[in-house]
Amino acid sequence: MDKLNLLIVGVGGQGTLLASRILGTVALKMDFDVKVSEVHGMSQRGGSVVTYVRFGKKVYSPLIEKGEADLIIAFEELEALRWIDYLTGDGKMIINEQEIDPMPVIIGKAEYPENILETLKAEHSIYSLDALKIARRCGTIKAVNIVLLGVMARLTGIDRQIFVDAIHEVVPAKVLEVNLKAFEEGYNYHN
Amino acid sequence: MKKLMLGNEAVARGAYEAGCTIAAAYPGTPSTEITEYIAKYDEIYSEWSPNEKVALEVAIGASIGGARAICSMKHVGLNVAADPLFTVSYSGVNGGLVIMVADDPGMHSSQNEQDSRFYARSSKVPMLEPSDSQECKDFVKYAFEISEQFDCPVIVRLTTRVSHSQSSVEIGDKENFKLKDYVKDASKYVMMPAMARRRHVEVEKRMAALREFSNSSELNKIELDSEEVGIITSGISYQYVKEAAPNASILKIGMVHPIPEKMISEFASKVKILYVVEELEPFFENQILKMGIKVTGKQKLPVMGELNAQLIAEKLFDRKFEASQVQAGQPIPVRPPVMCPGCPHRGMYYVLKKLKLNVSGDIGCYTLGALPPNECMDTCICMGASIGVAHGMEKARGSEFRKNTVAVIGDSTFIHSGITGLIDVVYNKGNSTVMILDNSITGMTGHQHNPTTGFTIKGEPTRQVDLELLCKAVGIERVTVVDPFDVKELEKVVKAEIEADEPSVIISQRPCALLKSVKFEGSRKISREKCKTCRACMKIGCPAIVDKKDHLEINPALCVGCKLCTKVCSFDAIERMDS
Numbered sequence: 067m068d069k070l071n072l073l074i075v076g077v078g079g080q081g082t083l084l085a086s087r088i089l090g091t092v093a094l095k096m097d098f099d100v101k102v103s104e105v106h107g108m109s110q111r112g113g114s115v116v117t118y119v120r121f122g123k124k125v126y127s128p129l130i131e132k133g134e135a136d137l138i139i140a141f142e143e144l145e146a147l148r149w150i151d152y153l154t155g156d157g158k159m160i161i162n163e164q165e166i167d168p169m170p171v172i173i174g175k176a177e178y179p180e181n182i183l184e185t186l187k188a189e190h191s192i193y194s195l196d197a198l199k200i201a202r203r204c205g206t207i208k209a210v211n212i213v214l215l216g217v218m219a220r221l222t223g224i225d226r227q228i229f230v231d232a233i234h235e236v237v238p239a240k241v242l243e244v245n246l247k248a249f250e251e252g253y254n255y256h257n
Numbered sequence: 258m259k260k261l262m263l264g265n266e267a268v269a270r271g272a273y274e275a276g277c278t279i280a281a282a283y284p285g286t287p288s289t290e291i292t293e294y295i296a297k298y299d300e301i302y303s304e305w306s307p308n309e310k311v312a313l314e315v316a317i318g319a320s321i322g323g324a325r326a327i328c329s330m331k332h333v334g335l336n337v338a339a340d341p342l343f344t345v346s347y348s349g350v351n352g353g354l355v356i357m358v359a360d361d362p363g364m365h366s367s368q369n370e371q372d373s374r375f376y377a378r379s380s381k382v383p384m385l386e387p388s389d390s391q392e393c394k395d396f397v398k399y400a401f402e403i404s405e406q407f408d409c410p411v412i413v414r415l416t417t418r419v420s421h422s423q424s425s426v427e428i429g430d431k432e433n434f435k436l437k438d439y440v441k442d443a444s445k446y447v448m449m450p451a452m453a454r455r456r457h458v459e460v461e462k463r464m465a466a467l468r469e470f471s472n473s474s475e476l477n478k479i480e481l482d483s484e485e486v487g488i489i490t491s492g493i494s495y496q497y498v499k500e501a502a503p504n505a506s507i508l509k510i511g512m513v514h515p516i517p518e519k520m521i522s523e524f525a526s527k528v529k530i531l532y533v534v535e536e537l538e539p540f541f542e543n544q545i546l547k548m549g550i551k552v553t554g555k556q557k558l559p560v561m562g563e564l565n566a567q568l569i570a571e572k573l574f575d576r577k578f579e580a581s582q583v584q585a586g587q588p589i590p591v592r593p594p595v596m597c598p599g600c601p602h603r604g605m606y607y608v609l610k611k612l613k614l615n616v617s618g619d620i621g622c623y624t625l626g627a628l629p630p631n632e633c634m635d636t637c638i639c640m641g642a643s644i645g646v647a648h649g650m651e652k653a654r655g656s657e658f659r660k661n662t663v664a665v666i667g668d669s670t671f672i673h674s675g676i677t678g679l680i681d682v683v684y685n686k687g688n689s690t691v692m693i694l695d696n697s698i699t700g701m702t703g704h705q706h707n708p709t710t711g712f713t714i715k716g717e718p719t720r721q722v723d724l725e726l727l728c729k730a731v732g733i734e735r736v737t738v739v740d741p742f743d744v745k746e747l748e749k750v751v752k753a754e755i756e757a758d759e760p761s762v763i764i765s766q767r768p769c770a771l772l773k774s775v776k777f778e779g780s781r782k783i784s785r786e787k788c789k790t791c792r793a794c795m796k797i798g799c800p801a802i803v804d805k806k807d808h809l810e811i812n813p814a815l816c817v818g819c820k821l822c823t824k825v826c827s828f829d830a831i832e833r834m835d836s
Binding site: 086087090091104112127132167168173174176177179 | 259261263286287289290365366389418421422423424425493495496497499500565566567587588589590591592593594595596597622625628629630701703795798800802803804812814815
């Protein structure tokens, strides 16, 4: 692997920022140049959020544009659909099988699209799992992000020890154990 | 040692390494984290000031007192701090004074898209602009040196993508900056006409010297490559240009005011076609055109929103990046931000919407009340505006209109600049009803303390502004404190206060649901047997309650168990998960 353009998409509050922080640390440990672009402020309040992570020999722009993402980690199904056109032709997507209705759906002004996973799987390399269930089993639903990183580690073939070291560095000590467990569960997950 | 840092974190590191000992700010996205990171350094006195004007005044005082000082704000905050800015440009500094301003092209979290570079020009203050985290740190250190060398404040401008992008930073050692002597000098620091006239002469001399400095400064760099195309750019746009036009020659401007005119002329003479790539206004472009140099910029690039590499490649070089063939193939509902489950504002908006009131709004999480499902805010202009706007409406439309109108303003925003509006209402015989939404924290920017919370930026206990006493002290006789989740009581109070023929304040008091100290009893569920699907609970607009057409459901992953919905349900249909 000589470069990676990665998008993390989800709903504000799902823990996408912590995931991007760990990935940035992973990239540094691999001696890559890295840029991570985050969203703070108003959009974080339950809105659609995206974080861009770019590894490479030299990275200039912190942004990833349409058709340029090698990998997308989607924390929610509708968000997976929303950002699919950022994927390269042979890109991969990891999807957390969770639906969170946006306000227009809640108040009946829009429909939550049906069969998102089937639609996406028909055309792309999609790895989907119920990371919420796995995280709950590990001890906290907040660890969804780390479960998904576990899946990513296996999928990309990046040395898992690098991820483990990065988690040690970034995650606060009191929740370290549950997060390491979540990472292992994600790493060892099989469809 | 290399470390991955947000641009804002690198600014904090730069201030630390420069031996800065005083930092003052008012939080505002995308600038907030600068001062949060600075506050982690024990060596730096840090504070959240009540507003940006006070923050800059504190930093000015520290500088005159001989320390290196930094003051941070978002772009609209600089409007608030503009008054001291224009005059500290005249008085100059003692210890280095650096003003951080973070613009928000694309308005990710702002009410306008102003280009703060014009402040540097009009206040005659030099401005630097970094393009990644390493430069954030380096430029802040430069800024302190330039400030002391040229006896002026220095503005460092960031944009959202620089503030909120992480890239690697080489960590350096802390400089041992010694407090400079305090020297009384009224001719320099008392800006009244006779002194200010003399200082203005100094300002013009300084600008001439800075123009020369800019031409030779390593902050501005020429990267020669193609003789065909040359691009003048700065800040984050530089990063986009490097990807959109890898072979172009580039003049990267790090000192955006004053611009390096000689360097620009020299660069222009070396290329056939010259472009300027800058976000927002044609700030460089117009100055370069005035120099008589032919250059293309805003003819091809937008003055609105952010740029990116694809946009630049397409607009300047007609080159499309390989577009993805992947399509969603069906309409995708938008997902706008919403107030969180458990948010205290939800009870307040439920009542205001029920009473069909006009709502003069302000800036904070509660501005989200303008969006569906609440759709319950009529105006929102700037920090603190809600009260003055409500007062103006009353004066324009009379008491009948006023009796259907309230102003809503958060605790931090009220202290920032709402209190002056309230004094105006009292003084000028207005009868507005003002609701202070006291959620015990500055919410939208991510939980910063303020004078009403009882804690400093470093988490130390301090004296707390008593909002009730404060309102009474300025002449409000009707002040009521009410819990917004007691919707019946709140409705009664609002009805009484809008009817009163005198000004009144309702303090709607309940802590932000995201505060660690706030504990709820766990998520609820809707009993299919008891629920009559009357949809009364839908009226509170909670993102956890979902209308499934034939029945209503609570999403257990979102519900925090605040029980607001149970208070509007007439059938006791909402119960504990385990019941």
